[in-house]
Amino acid sequence: MTDTLPTRPSTTTDETWWRDAAVYQIYPRSFADSNGDGIGDLPGITRRVPYLASLGVDAVWLSPFYPSALADGGYDVDDYRAVDPRLGTLDDFDELITALDAAGIRCIVDIVPNHTSDRHAWFQEALRSPKGSAARARYLFRDGLGENGELPPADWTSTFGGPAWEPVGDGQWYHHYFAKEQPDLDWKNPEVRADFLETLRFWSDRGVQGFRIDVAHGLAKDLPEVLPSQAELDAMPVDGTHPMWDRDDVHDIYAEWREVFDSYTPARTAVAEAWVAADRRARYASAEGLGQAFNFDLLEADFDAAQFRSVIEFNLGLSERSGSSSTWVFSNHDVVRHATRYGLPARDGNPVKQGAEWLLSGGTTPAVDRELGLRRARAATLLELALPGSAYLYQGEELGLHEVADIPAAERQDPSFFRNPGVDMGRDGCRVPIPWTTSGPSFGFGDAAPHLPQPSWFGDSSVEAEDSDPDSTLNLYRNALALRSRLRSGGLEWIETGRDDVLAFRRPNGWTSVTTFGDEPFELPAGELLLATTPVQDGRLQGASTAWIKA
Numbered sequence: 001m002t003d004t005l006p007t008r009p010s011t012t013t014d015e016t017w018w019r020d021a022a023v024y025q026i027y028p029r030s031f032a033d034s035n036g037d038g039i040g041d042l043p044g045i046t047r048r049v050p051y052l053a054s055l056g057v058d059a060v061w062l063s064p065f066y067p068s069a070l071a072d073g074g075y076d077v078d079d080y081r082a083v084d085p086r087l088g089t090l091d092d093f094d095e096l097i098t099a100l101d102a103a104g105i106r107c108i109v110d111i112v113p114n115h116t117s118d119r120h121a122w123f124q125e126a127l128r129s130p131k132g133s134a135a136r137a138r139y140l141f142r143d144g145l146g147e148n149g150e151l152p153p154a155d156w157t158s159t160f161g162g163p164a165w166e167p168v169g170d171g172q173w174y175h176h177y178f179a180k181e182q183p184d185l186d187w188k189n190p191e192v193r194a195d196f197l198e199t200l201r202f203w204s205d206r207g208v209q210g211f212r213i214d215v216a217h218g219l220a221k222d223l224p225e226v227l228p229s230q231a232e233l234d235a236m237p238v239d240g241t242h243p244m245w246d247r248d249d250v251h252d253i254y255a256e257w258r259e260v261f262d263s264y265t266p267a268r269t270a271v272a273e274a275w276v277a278a279d280r281r282a283r284y285a286s287a288e289g290l291g292q293a294f295n296f297d298l299l300e301a302d303f304d305a306a307q308f309r310s311v312i313e314f315n316l317g318l319s320e321r322s323g324s325s326s327t328w329v330f331s332n333h334d335v336v337r338h339a340t341r342y343g344l345p346a347r348d349g350n351p352v353k354q355g356a357e358w359l360l361s362g363g364t365t366p367a368v369d370r371e372l373g374l375r376r377a378r379a380a381t382l383l384e385l386a387l388p389g390s391a392y393l394y395q396g397e398e399l400g401l402h403e404v405a406d407i408p409a410a411e412r413q414d415p416s417f418f419r420n421p422g423v424d425m426g427r428d429g430c431r432v433p434i435p436w437t438t439s440g441p442s443f444g445f446g447d448a449a450p451h452l453p454q455p456s457w458f459g460d461s462s463v464e465a466e467d468s469d470p471d472s473t474l475n476l477y478r479n480a481l482a483l484r485s486r487l488r489s490g491g492l493e494w495i496e497t498g499r500d501d502v503l504a505f506r507r508p509n510g511w512t513s514v515t516t517f518g519d520e521p522f523e524l525p526a527g528e529l530l531l532a533t534t535p536v537q538d539g540r541l542q543g544a545s546t547a548w549i550k551a
Contacts, residue, residue, distance in 0.1 A: 018210060018269045018292065018390060019325040020488050021058040022481055023108065025394045027333050028065045028087055029074070030433040033446025040433060040445070042088035042096050049099040051463065055398060056481030059106040061212050063333055065093075069119055071181035072160075072415055073333070073431070075110075075214060076117035080199045090206075097207040108210040108271075109203055113196055114218045115182040123183050131172055138192055140175040140184050140223065141168075149173075154227035161419035177218065177244075179415050187219045187253060200260050204268050216272035216284055216293075220250035238277065246276045254289040261291075271327060271390075278314065282322035292390065295327050299335060300354075302346040303376045303544075305503050305517040309494075312387065316491070319389065326389035330380060331397045337430050338380065340403040343373020355403065359425035363405025374400045375544045378476055378533040379515055382546035383503070385480045386513035388491050393477075396434040399461045400473035403429040404454070411453055428452055435462035479531055483548065487511050497522070510551045519543040527551045 032044030042065060052060060064074035067084045074084075083089055100107050116123055122138050129135035131143075142165070145151040149171025156164040158176060165173040166180045174183045185192050200211065222243050228236070233244065240248035261268040271292040272284035284293040295315045301307040319326040330338040336355030345366055347354050358366060377400065384391050407428050412418075414426025433451070435458040436444030443458050459465065466472035490508035497504050501518030504525075511530065516522050521540040524547055529536055532547035541547050 015266045017058065017106065017266070018271075020388065021106075021390045022056070022385070022484065023059045023061050023390060023392045024052060024055065024057040025061045025063065025332060025392060027063045027395060027431055029451060030431050030445075031395055032436070033433070033442070033448070033450070036447035037086070038442070038446060038448045038451045039086050041086070042083065042092040044446070046092070046096045046099045049096075049103050049105070052100075052105055053103040055478055056485065057105060057393070058485075059108055059209065060100065061108040061210075061392070062110060064110045064112060067119075068117060069181060070413065071117065071179045073413070073427070075112050076115075076119075076179065076182045077112050078117045078119045079121070080111075080196075081202045094206060101207065106209040107207065108212055109208050110214060111196075111199065111211045111270075112214040113185070113187075114215040115176065115178060115184045118181045118183055126174075127168060131170065134191075136172070138186060138189050140186050140221065141172050142175070142223075142227070144171055144173050154233075155230050156227075156233065157230055158419075160416050161424075175223075177215075179419075184221070185219075187221065187250075193253065193256065197256060197260055200257060200268070204260070204264055208268070209266070210268055211270040213270055213272050213290060216254075216290065217246040217250065217274040217276050218244070219253055220247040222247065222249075240280075246274070246280060251283055251286075251289055254284070257290070258288055278318065282318050282324070285319070285322045285324035287323055292324050292327055294329065294392075296329060298380075298384070299329055299331075299338070302348070302354075303342050303380065303517060304346065305501050305515070308383070308515075308517070309503055316388065326387070327392055328384045328387055328389060329392040329394075330377070330384065331394040331430065332392070333394065333431060334427050335430065337394075337397065337401055337403045339370075339374045339377040339397070339400055340368055341373070342376035342380070343368040343370055343402075356425075359403075359405055359429065360422070361405075363403070368402070370402060372544065373402070374473070375534070378473060379517075379544055379546040382476070382480055382531070382533050382548070383513060383515045385484050386505070386507070386546075386548060388488075388507075394430070398474050398477040399434065399463065399466060401434065401458075401461055404432045404452075405429055406455070407432075407453060413452065432458075435459060437464045438462050476531075476533060480548075483530055487548075495525075506551075512549045512551065513546060514541060514549065515546040516541055516543050524549060525551075 029040045031040045032048050033040050034043040065083055065087045067078040067082050068074045068076050083093055097107055125135040126139055142153040143149050152163055152165035153173055158164040160179050167173050176182050236242050238246050270290040272290045274284045274293050281293045284290050297311040301311055315326045341354045344358055412428050414428045416424045417426030432454055433445040438459040442450045443454055443462055466474035492505040492507055495504040495506055502516050502522050504514040506512045521542050524539050524541050527549040530548040530550050534542045534545040
């Protein structure tokens with residue numbers, strides 16, 4: 001591992017910047033390619049810092065850029081304190097931090113603590129070591145069943161499909177909740193806990209201001225001597241005592257992390273990716289723990305006024321009880337882009353993820369109303385940016401990008417596609433490199449064909465195409481983020497509109513957000529029109545639109 005650097009001065013000493021930040025997620029391999037190899041890299045991001053500054057975001061969140069075999073898009077980490085040579089070097093990372101600092105933009109990095117990759121030095125040592133060794137004790141190894149351990153310890157299944165236990169050839173098996181290339185760590189092991197504290201210090205010393213914690217609810221595990229069946233495991237309540245998920249003792253880990261975070265000025269922060277019951281989310285977001293936790297509820301809601309209001313009220317209540325602030329998100333590296341989701345028929349309670357069936361059809365069935373989807377996406381985002389709390393934006397959504405569905409099988413990369421043929425098309429469609437120019441071999445992403453194919457229509461949604469268009473989605477985001485930086489403060493007060501399909505609320509400093517979810521226009525309240533997602537005619541806001549008004 002590389003030696004740490006002295007702590008660099010921060011651009012600010014604001015300890016609470018994260019509470020209402022606009023955070024822009026970058027999937028490094030698909031943002032900007034500086035060396036023409038078809039893969040985005042850290043120098044490519046550095047060159048685009050002026051774009052990020054013009055967009056007006058407060059921070060960027062970098063998805064994993066660590067050495068990786070890409071068995072899971074970089075979430076299979078070989079070395080937590082290094083940069084994948086295909087993406088750059090530690091010097092390149094330092095240059096990126098310097099450029100972001102100069103632009104007043106903070107940096108958040110992904111930490112993947114539930115598992116390492118199978119190429120990690122620890123796991124390679126475990127494979128070379130005997131049963132009962134200290135090397136194997138860092139992971140979840142178990143003896144197999146059968147006369148010679150030839151059967152798995154339990155019939156558990158991986159989230160990517162197939163068994164969750166993998167043999168190593170000597171009668172023992174290791175657990176992997178995700179791909180077999182992602183062996184789960186044993187967080188009861190003090191060595192594991194100490195090493196991740198060192199990783200947090202390593203990146204904090206290089207100027208990182210925050211961390212996004214992958215699978216934050218999965219670290220603490222307490223497997224019984226006799227493992228239950230998958231059916232028995234699924235039937236167990238996830239109430240803090242489940243052997244695998246959302247255990248109460250996971251917060252002992254984050255209390256140690258908080259001590260590290262608070263040793264810096266300003267204190268480092270973190271946000272948990274914790275897929276847990278909403279009433280258990282607050283502990284991850286506490287001041288004694290990570291500080292924030294992702295709220296994916298709007299991401300999973302239909303474009304519906306009642307659903308949106310219920311989600312907003314519930315999560316603002318959670319934030320008040322935890323002392324944190326809420327997070328709002330519509331798109332990320334794991335889901336169908338919301339411009340496409342909103343152009344599909346509403347789920348109406350269907351448990352299948354929105355867009356999953358459409359992806360399986362190659363993007364043909366049901367038909368997407370692309371114009372309506374983008375119109376709704378713009379309205380939803382402007383509402384999001386008006387809410388108290390942090391807004392997490394995913395690269396390309398500021399261009400109004402739709403999901404790319406028709407990627408040939410031979411060019412797909414997501415392991416979930418290959419492990420679940422005919423069931424899961426994977427997440428490649430939202431990870432296609434974004435377009436910067438209207439033409440060229442990769443629409444300005446780089447000088448060569450990109451690692452995932454771009455559709456021909458990308459040029460019309462490129463930065464170049466939208467930059468000078470005052471009505472473009474790009475300029476809507478720029479204008480909204482600029483206004484948000486001046487207008488945000490405090491909570492919200494609902495305004496009753498007399499319409500079930502209209503949501504309106506007032507922020508304490510005298511500005512109002514109004515969103516129409518139906519087709520009919522709505523008479524806006526009196527005041528100065530600051531911004532609207534569609535033209536306002538005679539004081540009337542069109543359907544599927546949002547407007548901000550200053551009293």
